[in-house]
Amino acid sequence: MELMRVGMNRVWHKRHYSAACASLRRGKAPIWGPGRVFERQFWQEKKAMGRARRSFKLRLSPAGLDVLIDSHCHLIRATRSLIAWGTTLHVAIEYLNSMPTDEIIDQLKGQQLSFLGGGAEHHVGASCQLWDIATSITERVQKDSPEARQPTLGRIYIVALLQITKADQTALLRAFDRALQSGARTPASRDTNDLAG
Structure with missing residues (x-):
């Protein structure tokens, strides 16, 4: 999955990507930064599982x-x-x-x-x-x-x-x-x- 938008700073990306993954592990969908890339997939999988x-x-x-x-x-x-x-x-x-x-x-x-x-x-x-x-x-x-x-x-x-x-x-x-x-x-x-x- 492409996680980084064009021109996005790699350091910023790495820090917020890690935080996004941590949010997902806690069962929460991140709503900021690159975590938004995960959001739709997260809720679709959660809904499908239900x-x-x-x-x-x-x-x-x-x-x-x-x-x-x-x-x-x-x-x-x-x-x-x-x-x-x-x-x-x-x-x-x-x-x-x-x-x-x-x-x-x-x-x-x-x-x-x-x-x-x-x-x-x-x-x-x-x-x-x-x-x-x-x-x-x-x-x-x-x-x-x-x-x-x-x-x-x-x-x-x-x-x-x-x-x-x-x-x-x-x-x-x-x-x-x-x-x-x-x-x-x-x-x-x-x-x-x-x-x-």
Whole structure:
């Protein structure tokens, strides 16, 4: 990428180029000097990353499906927004990620988990960031409990969904905000071109 405009002083360029890179590493787009060259690309990549989505598979029993439905309805009431099913899973994972690891380990030992998993597959679409967060939770659990098997992502998803209806509303809304910032689908809003009725 051409970073230096014609006639730009090389010393000035080097100093401000370094500062621009430092701003990008901190997650901020520079708005001055040669950093402006990065700005459009920075936000395009950030926007594209937020839109990157994939399908997540939940293997649930009828009781497990009830947990998903209850969690989804609870989150709709808490946020007062019509949210996507994948957003519910994303918020659940964000909330679980905020819990201490020892509490997560205790939740994973719950007897009810074996009754909530099942053969029926349910697919929800969510941001790719969800997978990264869920995987980091399994790694935390493995690190703190090396004698136990690393939990599957399926078990992590179920444990996360179980927390939604028990969560403090303020903490749940913070998890909702984090999910939106990390790429969860925003609640639908009416467009001026929508047909009324």
